[in-house]
Amino acid sequence: MDPTHAPGPIAAPSGRQSALAMNAAEFRALGHALVDRLATFLETLPSRPVTTGETPAEVRAVLDADRALPDTGAPAADLLTRAVELLTEHSLFNGHPRFFGYITASPAPIGILGDLLASAVNPNVGAWRLSPMASEIEGQAVRWISQLLGYREHGSGLFVSGGNMANFVGFYAARAAVGDAWHVRAAGVGAPGAPRLRVYASAETHTWLQKAADLSGLGTDAIRWIPTDDALRLETRALRLAIETDRATGDVPMLVVGTAGSVSTGVVDPLHEIGAICREADVWFHVDGAYGALAATWPDAPADLRALHLADSVAVDPHKWLYAPLEAGCLLARDADVLRRAFAYHPAYYHFDDGGGTNYVDLGPQNSRGFRALKVWLALQHAGADGYRRMIADDCALAARLFAAVDAHPDLDAHTLGLSIATFRFVPPDVRDRLGSGATETYLDELNEALLERLQRSGEAFVSNAVVHGRYLLRACIVNINTTEADVDALPAIVARIGHNLHAARRRDTRT
Numbered sequence: 207m208d209p210t211h212a213p214g215p216i217a218a219p220s221g222r223q224s225a226l227a228m229n230a231a232e233f234r235a236l237g238h239a240l241v242d243r244l245a246t247f248l249e250t251l252p253s254r255p256v257t258t259g260e261t262p263a264e265v266r267a268v269l270d271a272d273r274a275l276p277d278t279g280a281p282a283a284d285l286l287t288r289a290v291e292l293l294t295e296h297s298l299f300n301g302h303p304r305f306f307g308y309i310t311a312s313p314a315p316i317g318i319l320g321d322l323l324a325s326a327v328n329p330n331v332g333a334w335r336l337s338p339m340a341s342e343i344e345g346q347a348v349r350w351i352s353q354l355l356g357y358r359e360h361g362s363g364l365f366v367s368g369g370n371m372a373n374f375v376g377f378y379a380a381r382a383a384v385g386d387a388w389h390v391r392a393a394g395v396g397a398p399g400a401p402r403l404r405v406y407a408s409a410e411t412h413t414w415l416q417k418a419a420d421l422s423g424l425g426t427d428a429i430r431w432i433p434t435d436d437a438l439r440l441e442t443r444a445l446r447l448a449i450e451t452d453r454a455t456g457d458v459p460m461l462v463v464g465t466a467g468s469v470s471t472g473v474v475d476p477l478h479e480i481g482a483i484c485r486e487a488d489v490w491f492h493v494d495g496a497y498g499a500l501a502a503t504w505p506d507a508p509a510d511l512r513a514l515h516l517a518d519s520v521a522v523d524p525h526k527w528l529y530a531p532l533e534a535g536c537l538l539a540r541d542a543d544v545l546r547r548a549f550a551y552h553p554a555y556y557h558f559d560d561g562g563g564t565n566y567v568d569l570g571p572q573n574s575r576g577f578r579a580l581k582v583w584l585a586l587q588h589a590g591a592d593g594y595r596r597m598i599a600d601d602c603a604l605a606a607r608l609f610a611a612v613d614a615h616p617d618l619d620a621h622t623l624g625l626s627i628a629t630f631r632f633v634p635p636d637v638r639d640r641l642g643s644g645a646t647e648t649y650l651d652e653l654n655e656a657l658l659e660r661l662q663r664s665g666e667a668f669v670s671n672a673v674v675h676g677r678y679l680l681r682a683c684i685v686n687i688n689t690t691e692a693d694v695d696a697l698p699a700i701v702a703r704i705g706h707n708l709h710a711a712r713r714r715d716t717r718t
């Protein structure tokens with residue numbers, strides 16, 4: 207049957223001819239065709255380059271970016287065909303088995319389908335009445351995550367767009383808790399007589415903290431950057447001292463951030479000790495576990511990942527180690543009331559009293575909310591708790607394997623291994639005996655930066671970088687259900703080959 211003439215309107219009742227209407231048969235045919243193409247795309251991913259490495263100008267030219275929006279509509283089939291082509295031929299694929307950059311996971315296939323389902327039902331998960339089942343599913347997914355990482359049996363929380371927003375929610379919960387005395391939500395942080403609020407974190411903390419301090423009105427100067435030890439873990443003695451010093455001068459410590467898996471090297475702060483200090487000093491303890499909190503499921507995890515339960519709030523990122531397609535972040539809190547005290551208002555135009563149903567509009571900054579929880583809820587059940595334990599352990603084992611392979615390579619130096627992040631650099635044989643000298647180290651920083659640029663564009667593999675103790679390093683982070691030992695084993699030779707080519711070219715240039 208020609209789908210464009212099939213009966214059965216899906217979206218246009220009683221004769222209205224909406225320009226976006228699509229009848230059921232057409233929707234079905236287009237959907238099947240799209241899913242077929244996507245299945246082929248996913249199946250062929252390993253044989254494609256990780257990225258085409260095109261320039262912005264090249265991508266804009268393919269898109270015809272300056273074209274004006276046409277006045278008349280176009281057939282959906284053509285649009286979808288072109289969109290698939292544009293995206294599958296001109297993207298960087300973080301689901302590729304050799305994508306080891308930043309901390310972006312390969313998406314779980316069931317999550318991809320879950321997003322389609324969520325869009326079709328389109329519940330507004332701001333209020334229970336607008337999303338009865340979706341709200342309950344979100345609550346269950348939050349509880350499961352909380353239980354999986356040993357935070358709370360009955361903790362509360364909500365889904366947000368990612369790690370930054372999850373951390374923001376924790377930050378604002380802390381601000382509301384400490385500022386209750388002068389009604390900080392109404393009077394603001396600069397209210398007459400209000401004390402200066404202070405937050406404490408190590409310099410390894412992700413940049414969400416500056417954004418939160420800035421946007422909340424505290425200002426980034428409110429952050430006390432606590433030094434780290436040689437292993438890049440927050441120094442607890444310095445933390446204790448900083449809190450005491452601020453208290454003595456009349457400032458109010460609002461929040462201590464501990465990181466469970468730092469973005470650069472996967473380091474876990476001494477969370478047990480930080481938790482004890484916060485309890486003693488009565489300061490909100492927030493853990494940024496966007497990357498690493500879920501590694502608490504890994505039997506070989508650093509012992510401090512067993513201390514998440516000490517935190518008042520924990521940020522987790524399901525689009526990292528739960529392998530959810532972007533976007534999905536999650537903030538866990540002791541209970542829902544600490545979030546309500548930070549976010550709830552009750553405008554006259556809402557009538558959302560459903561006797562026990564959670565209205566997520568009250569727990570976070572968003573009003574209308576999509577159904578991000580569905581893809582996570584599906585993936586959690588598809589893999590099961592044990593499936594997640596194994597996937598995360600496998601990622602960590604692959605990173606350790608890479609670290610060992612780099613260590614054994616004559617022209618690569620392994621630097622750090624934390625959770626599933628390995629850092630390393632290329633060191634050409636003829637500079638090895640001058641390591642440590644200022645000129646050689648500067649040369650190696652520049653060489654490795656150029657190497658990264660070349661590697662990222664090559665499409666052979668994708669790593670990112672870290673600066674550790676002042677040195678520019680390559681950084682591979684494996685949060686990827688598609689990566690195999692063969693993918694990891696291939697990386698050292700690729701890196702060394704590009705490094706040697708660049709080094710030889712630089713040597714030639716300095717001789718001519």
Ligand SMILES: Cc1ncc(COP(=O)(O)O)c(C=O)c1O
Nearest residue numbers: 309368369370412468469496497
């Ligand atoms: C430790 C940590 N916190 C926060 C973030 C921010 O997360 P998102 O990019 O999901 O906002 C990241 C991202 O890598 C991270 O590693």
